Every structure is written in C-alpha cells, then in structure tokens.
Amino acid sequence: MTPPETPTPTLTYAFAVCRGGDLTAAAERLAELPGLGTGAPVRTLAAGPLTAVVQDVPAAGYDEEALRRRLSDGAELERCARAHHAVITAASALAPAVPLPLATVYRDDGRVREALGERETSFLTVLDRVAGRAEWGVKVYAPTGPPPTPEPAPDAAPADGPGPGISGRAYLDRVRTRQRSREQRHTLALRAAERVDTVVRGLAVAARRLRPHGVEVTGRHRTHVLNAAYLLDLGRERELRAALASLRRDETDVQIELSGPWAPYSFADAGLANDGAGP
Known part of the structure; x- marks a missing residue:
C-alpha cells in the first residue's frame, strides 16, 4: 500500500x-x-x-x-x-x-x-x-549637457610669452567660470522644481518627497532635482497632464516626467512588518 x-x-x-x-x-x-x-x-x-x-x-x-x-x-x-x-x-x-x-x-x-x-x-x-484616489509620480531633471572639453593646462612659459598654453591665472578663471555656471544652472533647476511641486501639490490631496536618483539611474547627462509622489482624486488626470504641459512650456531649463497612475505605495503608512516566517 x-x-x-x-x-x-x-x-x-x-x-x-x-x-x-x-x-x-x-x-x-x-x-x-x-x-x-x-x-x-x-x-x-x-x-x-x-x-x-x-x-x-x-x-x-x-x-x-x-x-x-x-x-x-x-x-x-x-x-x-x-x-x-x-x-x-x-x-x-x-x-x-x-x-x-x-x-x-x-x-x-x-x-x-x-x-x-x-x-x-x-x-x-x-x-x-x-x-477613490491614485498615486502619480513626477520627476524633474536638470540637463547637464555633454562632459566639458578639458581646459589646456597652463603653459610653463610666461603668460605673455609664446607657446600654446594659457597663463595659470587665465586657466583658473576659466575653471571658476565653469563652476559658477554649473552652480547657477543647478540653482535655477532647483527653483523650477519647486515651482513644479507647488503646482502639482495644488491638485493633490497629499504629497511626498522621495530621495532623488543618482547617476547610476539617471545617467551622467542629467541631474535628478525632484522625485515626488502625489495622491490625486480619480478623474483629475486630464487636469494634471494639462498643468504639466503648461509647466513644460514655461520651465524650459528642466525636463519634467510624469508616471502613473499607481497603487498608493507612497501613502501606505500602515504596512505590516514581516514576522520572519518563523514556526
């Protein structure tokens, strides 16, 4: 048997x-x-x-x-x-x-x-x-452009002498100018991201800022300056898309991406903790 x-x-x-x-x-x-x-x-x-x-x-x-x-x-x-x-x-x-x-x-x-x-x-x-609500994700990126062409190293010859190089002072001035330009672009992008967030928050019943992605996700040619989730009433999708279309026309220095609708992952605060599946 x-x-x-x-x-x-x-x-x-x-x-x-x-x-x-x-x-x-x-x-x-x-x-x-x-x-x-x-x-x-x-x-x-x-x-x-x-x-x-x-x-x-x-x-x-x-x-x-x-x-x-x-x-x-x-x-x-x-x-x-x-x-x-x-x-x-x-x-x-x-x-x-x-x-x-x-x-x-x-x-x-x-x-x-x-x-x-x-x-x-x-x-x-x-x-x-x-x-009666759904989660939407909005991401804002600041394009960084292609990697800059390296500055030629300062030539050992005197600044007013012959040679293909540039003076040490001129070299440092160019480096500082590029650095200031990058910082200014980043500041403008952050301000644009805040304006985007303000508009979308005005449509949402709840909002949450998430950690921006690093270059391993975004790539080297753009910087993630806003990663946010918004809880919107069902039926407001057309209004949301219209608001973002208007923002894209106005905020030309950044890239704005919309994803969703999603299940409300970012607003599920009562999640269960795994008990380890013990006996």
Whole structure:
C-alpha cells in the first residue's frame, strides 16, 4: 500500500490589504493571477473588517534564509518585484488597497489575521485616505549637457610669452567660470522644481518627497532635482497632464516626467512588518 503523500509545508505571502467584502465578487479574477508562480492561486483572506490578498508559497523557498538568498540575486529580485507589483495593481483596480512591502511572509493564515488585527485602525485609516484616489509620480531633471572639453593646462612659459598654453591665472578663471555656471544652472533647476511641486501639490490631496536618483539611474547627462509622489482624486488626470504641459512650456531649463497612475505605495503608512516566517 502506497503511503499518502506528505503535504509540502507552506507559508502565507501577503500582497495587499483591502476593506472586508470589497473583493468578494472579484475573488475569481484574483485567482487567475499567477502571483509568484508557485502554482497556488492568489486568494483573499478575511480578517474582521479587513481582507488580505495572499498566496500560499513553499516554506523551503520563502523562509527567511531562502528569501535572503532569493532577493540577493538581481534577476530573481526583479522577477519577484514584478510579480508582487502585478498582484497589487490588479487588486487596486478592483478596490481601494494598501500595498504591502515586497517579501511580506507569514507562518500561516492565522498569523496574517493577527497582524491585521494589531494594525486594524491604521489600515482602515489608510484605506479611507486612498479610496477613490491614485498615486502619480513626477520627476524633474536638470540637463547637464555633454562632459566639458578639458581646459589646456597652463603653459610653463610666461603668460605673455609664446607657446600654446594659457597663463595659470587665465586657466583658473576659466575653471571658476565653469563652476559658477554649473552652480547657477543647478540653482535655477532647483527653483523650477519647486515651482513644479507647488503646482502639482495644488491638485493633490497629499504629497511626498522621495530621495532623488543618482547617476547610476539617471545617467551622467542629467541631474535628478525632484522625485515626488502625489495622491490625486480619480478623474483629475486630464487636469494634471494639462498643468504639466503648461509647466513644460514655461520651465524650459528642466525636463519634467510624469508616471502613473499607481497603487498608493507612497501613502501606505500602515504596512505590516514581516514576522520572519518563523514556526
């Protein structure tokens, strides 16, 4: 007689939190999502007045140590991040949702319910804040232009003597002039970024400044001077785009980029902390 198969130990991976009942009619649509590709369906988990969007994942691949290895691999990190984002995007399209951080994993459904219960008031507050709204991202860049042609080194000959070089004083003057020019351009770009932020904040119900990207993201030929997220009521997209189009005509010294609409990642202050997926 063949012994029965031992069930593979699983953990519960949480993607997002919604208000209880909001996703009841959409459970079948969520189940069609691949999620993290574990073969288990994406599902809803009721917890009092809240509902979590979750998926069963194998413990061997998603416990604390396995997750550390998984997310240290660039390709695997990108795959997980994309899968995580896809589920959050789908849930947010169906109901107001609070996105949870990547790799939010719990021992079982009971621990998820406990965690939601511990932060119930916070989650309900955030859900009230984001209902009927979406996040938009605005980035402002200051073009730096191509790298400057190096100045010729000062010639050893006297300043008024023959030779291809320039005097030490003239050389230093040119260097200082270029430095002042760069500083002035940067100051003008920062002022333009503040004007952009002021206009978009006037349309938003909430705003958040994020850390600007470095040259490894922006490239050497532009500097990131504004990285901001704005929470706008649904239906104000046309107004936002028109305001940015006007700003682009006026603020010709900077580049203005818009992204979205997104799930409200930057305004989800009630996120759950990973409990380490312990026993």
